[in-house]
Amino acid sequence: MSDLVPGATPGRKRRWGLALLGIVSGTGLALSLGAAPFVAPALRRVCLPFVPASPAQVEVVLRLLKGRRGELVDIGSGDGRIVIAAAKQGFRAVGYELNPWLVWYARYKAWQEGVHHNTRFYISDLWKVDFSEYNNVVIFGVPQMMKSLEEKLQSELKSSARVVACRFSFPNWTAVRESGKGIDTAWLYDAKSFKTTGKKS
Known part of the structure; x- marks a missing residue:
């Protein structure tokens, strides 16, 4: 039995897979870059967390x-x-x-x-x-x-x-x-x- 969506060709399925992979990878990279400034200080020898002054x-x-x-x-x-x-x-x-x-x-x-x-x-x-x-x-x-x-x-x-x-x-x-x-x-x-x-x- 074929795993293909009815009417889909192997080439089209491959392109959809690559597009999905690109979206997931891009989202992961964006999240990593966005989180880096907040995570990096915690990786230092002494972490000075941000706690707003009252x-x-x-x-x-x-x-x-x-x-x-x-x-x-x-x-x-x-x-x-x-x-x-x-x-x-x-x-x-x-x-x-x-x-x-x-x-x-x-x-x-x-x-x-x-x-x-x-x-x-x-x-x-x-x-x-x-x-x-x-x-x-x-x-x-x-x-x-x-x-x-x-x-x-x-x-x-x-x-x-x-x-x-x-x-x-x-x-x-x-x-x-x-x-x-x-x-x-x-x-x-x-x-x-x-x-x-x-x-x-």
Whole structure:
């Protein structure tokens, strides 16, 4: 008994098979390319997942940096809400984020909020960035990265810098102030303190 559809020829069946294979392959490739920016960070040694900052967390960060001015950097800036909020408070704010989709979205939101002239967003791995030019640093980290980031910032930042760590504190630094509750807790660190500690050790 023939497997062919009635009236179909072997050549036509072969062409339909190739067309179906092309569609499936193309769809798979498109999905792979679309998912790559989200999957790639998870394949790195330390994964920094995107968890949007709550309005309370944004408020805590700005409260801890009240009275400060100049350049501010958000390490792992996600959708840009900390950077945008800081720009509205007079900071020249910069965000570094590995996920290009989030960077493009953040740039759009900054334009929409009217602060695109005072904000910049870069697609970059935080471990490849020199943060020495920044006096105000914000980080939403994970426990696995805090010790390594502590060492990096201690070696790069000037003594005039202040660092705000959200959700998780640094393991060896002593915070000069703490604000917020639960997951909205943030710690403020003065570089004068940890730079001195670093020289003694």
